[in-house]
Amino acid sequence: MTTPGTDSQPVDVPEPVAETLRTPFDTVLSDPIRLRLQAALHGLPAGGSVTFTALRKTLRLSDGNLAAHLAVLVDAGYAASTATWHGKRRTTRYAATLAGRAAFETHVQALEAVIAVARPHPLEPEL
Amino acid sequence: MTGESEPGRSTGRPRPASPAAAAADTLRDLHAIGGRSRRAATRDTLAIPLAIWGTAWIAGYALLDLAPWRTAIPAGAALAVAAGAGTWLSRLHPAVLSGWERRTRLGWAALMLSSPFLVASVSPVPGRTLAVFLGALWGVGILLFAIAGGDLPLGVVGAVTVLAAGFCRQVLPHHALFGFGLCAGGAMLFLGGWRLCGPALRDRLPFGS
Numbered sequence: 001m002t003t004p005g006t007d008s009q010p011v012d013v014p015e016p017v018a019e020t021l022r023t024p025f026d027t028v029l030s031d032p033i034r035l036r037l038q039a040a041l042h043g044l045p046a047g048g049s050v051t052f053t054a055l056r057k058t059l060r061l062s063d064g065n066l067a068a069h070l071a072v073l074v075d076a077g078y079a080a081s082t083a084t085w086h087g088k089r090r091t092t093r094y095a096a097t098l099a100g101r102a103a104f105e106t107h108v109q110a111l112e113a114v115i116a117v118a119r120p121h122p123l124e125p126e127l
Numbered sequence: 128m129t130g131e132s133e134p135g136r137s138t139g140r141p142r143p144a145s146p147a148a149a150a151a152d153t154l155r156d157l158h159a160i161g162g163r164s165r166r167a168a169t170r171d172t173l174a175i176p177l178a179i180w181g182t183a184w185i186a187g188y189a190l191l192d193l194a195p196w197r198t199a200i201p202a203g204a205a206l207a208v209a210a211g212a213g214t215w216l217s218r219l220h221p222a223v224l225s226g227w228e229r230r231t232r233l234g235w236a237a238l239m240l241s242s243p244f245l246v247a248s249v250s251p252v253p254g255r256t257l258a259v260f261l262g263a264l265w266g267v268g269i270l271l272f273a274i275a276g277g278d279l280p281l282g283v284v285g286a287v288t289v290l291a292a293g294f295c296r297q298v299l300p301h302h303a304l305f306g307f308g309l310c311a312g313g314a315m316l317f318l319g320g321w322r323l324c325g326p327a328l329r330d331r332l333p334f335g336s
Binding site: 059 | 147168
């Protein structure tokens with residue numbers, strides 16, 4: 001595949017990178033807050049979970065903002081929530097689903113592809 | 128100034144120079160967030176238990192070494208119960224779960240339940256030798272737990288515990304218990320304290336983290 005370079009010259013792009021670039025970015029994860037949320041969930045070991053409060057503190061988000069973005073991730077099937085009760089206190093935990101982990105990894109690969117394309121070719125003289 | 132808006136300066140906020148730079152910034156941010164989550168699920172959860180057990184080991188082994196056994200054994204048992212209760216309380220409503228909690232509890236239960244049989248297999252042995260032997264056995268438990276969880280500093284604590292057991296028995300024959308408790312408990316207390324206070328201390332350092 002060839003893509004236009006910065007000075008309109010075609011740039012050779014390896015086929016795996018080109019394939020990644022042809023795939024559109026995930027619209028759910030294109031939002032920076034949701035992407036950071038998914039990163040926080042992805043960082044947990046498989047089977048791990050985190051409370052709403054801990055996510056709010058880690059990412060420094062307001063309750064409303066966090067709840068809205070988490071709802072989008074849950075609706076998309078990228079995160080799963082479970083609620084537990086301790087007396088009258090309700091605790092909601094969130095975990096990344098397999099689909100969410102796969103979508104996040106694909107998104108990260110797409111970002112890496114963007115960087116790889118911009119990197120100067122080793123034999124190409126830098127102007 | 129010509130009146131034309133300069134890229135990256137027009138809004139007053141620094142903006143990445145290109146999509147690739149923006150992607151690199153995003154990836155760095157994502158790696159940092161993922162790393163924080165991993166640490167919160169594994170290393171940070173052990174901070175309070177390590178500090179509690181480190182203190183209990185230092186005090187308990189000092190008691191066994193310096194106090195009469197009639198007093199030291201019940202006091203040591205009370206310290207162990209208090210440390211166990213403290214660990215349980217610290218994990219009563221955890222903010223982050225690793226998903227390995229049940230297997231970890233089962234692993235430690237297996238080690239604790241097998242300890243009397245291991246003691247029986249080497250008995251009769253003097254009480255002082257037995258106390259160091261049990262500490263070394265639990266040190267192996269810490270080491271294996273650290274290897275399974277990929278926690279290098281905890282692995283060092285486990286290794287220090289095992290090495291201190293052998294070293295103190297040979298070098299400090301009369302105060303092996305005290306020396307062992309100080310080395311192993313001190314390592315646990317240091318790591319637990321560092322994980323509790325380290326982030327705050329690093330933020331205060333003039334040269335940053």
